[in-house]
Amino acid sequence: MRLTIILLVTALAATLFSVTSFAPIPYSNKKDTLHNNLFTVGVGAALIGGLYDGNYPYRLLKQHGNFGLGAPDKLDGELVVFQGKVYQTQYTGKTFVVDDRNLTPFAMVNFFQPDKKITNGNSISKESLLHFLDSILTNVNGLYAIHISGKFSYIKTRAFPPVKAHDHTPLASMLHLQHFFEFNNVKGDLIGYRLPSFMDNTNISGYHFHYLSANKNAGGHIIDVKTDSITIEIDRLNSYTIHVPSGSEFEQFDFKKNREEDIKSVERGEKECEK
Incomplete structure (x- = not known):
């Protein structure tokens, strides 16, 4: 009798608390019609913290913007989205249009429609350029897409080498692996955001x-x-959307950890003590 009761209670509990796996959320093939929206794939802190495996195809990323930047699958260099095409610069310096079927772990894009255009014929440093931008981007809590085109007397860039699948070494711990590139008297485009x-x-x-x-x-x-x-050229944005990745690695990622200093180091390309 006791065994019968235990079996009945177990069966009832299994019925009341029956759990099925969540079905993956399908990708949307619908083209984004918001022209002041920043669309982000993935989460910046997750990339900084070591989630480098691609999860979102470029063919769909381009449905949400023709301008932007990001990271390739397995951190194989750097990404630029410009005039509707996605370019990858590898750690070797090789730069090319990516295959639309490839995946990105993190990228941000928008449909670029400038609200303001300014020309400057003076030679200015990066620090002076950012100060100038601050003077015209007066909303400190605003979202701005920024396109800077023309001639540059000097540019220094970097790209990371690829990592192995499921390698989650934090990005700030791999700064010694960066490859740097220097260019003098060149023409080109800076694609970015504040x-x-x-x-x-x-x-x-x-x-x-x-x-x-x-x-x-x-x-x-x-x-x-x-x-x-x-x-x-400045494009003011007024909304943003995040496509949240699926998968156990993202679901178990620790977002409580403060990565502020790591983000600054990665953006700068050096640790604070190296400055």
């Missing part, structure tokens, strides 16, 4: 630029720049 502090962790707050040469054969994450004659 995002507010409240978007830290989901994205990367502050300024973030990637470079693409005019002949589309060089690029990388901007470390340093000195302008010659440039045009600055």
